[in-house]
Amino acid sequence: MDRSYIPEVATREQWLAARKALLEQEKALTRQRDALNRARRALPMVAVEEDYRFQGPQGEVRLLDLFEGRSQLIVYHFMYHMDRGEGCDGCSCLVDNIGHQSHLHARDTTLVLVSRAPLADLDAFKRRMGWTLPWYSSYGSRFNYDYQATCDETVAPVQYNYRDQAELQRLGLDYHLQGEQPGVSVFLRDGEQVFHTYSCYARGLEMLMSSFHYLDLTPFGRSEGWDGMPDLDGKGLNWTRLHDEYEQAAPAHDCCGHKA
Structure with missing residues (x-):
């Protein structure tokens, strides 16, 4: 793995300050999501x-x-x-x-x-x-x-x-x-x-996609090679796979069916 994707090392105090700053963004997003859900429920039918x-x-x-x-x-x-x-x-x-x-x-x-x-x-x-x-x-x-x-x-x-x-x-x-x-x-x-x-x-x-949300909590994210995420060293895992095919060679198509 390219070590450029590994976060920098900080003290616990530095980490806590950065984490609290991010928490404010997360709270704002939660309020936005609540408002979006209300608007979705209010759509006409x-x-x-x-x-x-x-x-x-x-x-x-x-x-x-x-x-x-x-x-x-x-x-x-x-x-x-x-x-x-x-x-x-x-x-x-x-x-x-x-x-x-x-x-x-x-x-x-x-x-x-x-x-x-x-x-x-x-x-x-x-x-x-x-x-x-x-x-x-x-x-x-x-x-x-x-x-x-x-x-x-x-x-x-x-x-x-x-x-x-x-x-x-x-x-x-x-x-x-x-x-x-x-x-x-x-x-x-x-x-x-x-x-x-x-x-x-x-x-x-x-x-x-709950697995995506779990991965979004991690330093490597979804490991799909975009938006600053690694692509797992080209192991063919940058697209989702059928769960019984992860040990096989990468397919010639992505999850939407067009050529990768």
Whole structure:
């Protein structure tokens, strides 16, 4: 490891002074985050009129059924690469970070995964990863396209992270123009009526990655080779990997599926 990434040595008194100064910044960020959360909760909602259908363990189900009788539904749009027969590295890392759902259920909330891929493929990958979360297939449905989780201009105008095709191209984000994309969408139900309340994409999803937040506490951070972080001596760990592939050679693609 390049020793330039190792913090300088200080006395306990010097460390405490620097730590207290940082604490003020952390407190300010916490207050900002509270304000942002209030604004997120206050967003207006849109009635879902489309009769979306999904395939699950019990056969065909409606969007309403995904709530499992609760009032709130969080859908993680999981990128599944049918051409590779496996899930996106980044999405898989995020799902690895999801804990027991009892705390969500106690707060009238259900969390599910949805992917545009055959259910049999999803079930096989789910067994490989050792996951138990509910995972539904939206294959053959407009759901992914309508919520910006699949981009294909032959099906619908390209939109990702609230940017259209022209803006994505101008920013050099061509890998968001075609295929599966990561995201999260939130729904609320009032009786039989479902409403869409929130969606976010791209780096907005980092709030769901608890391992990133743990790593952000450390001197080396996420070790991804950007923003002053080391890249772990080129060991191929500068991108997330499937948790059973960290001992293998680095893949030829990053977690979003485009070439590394």
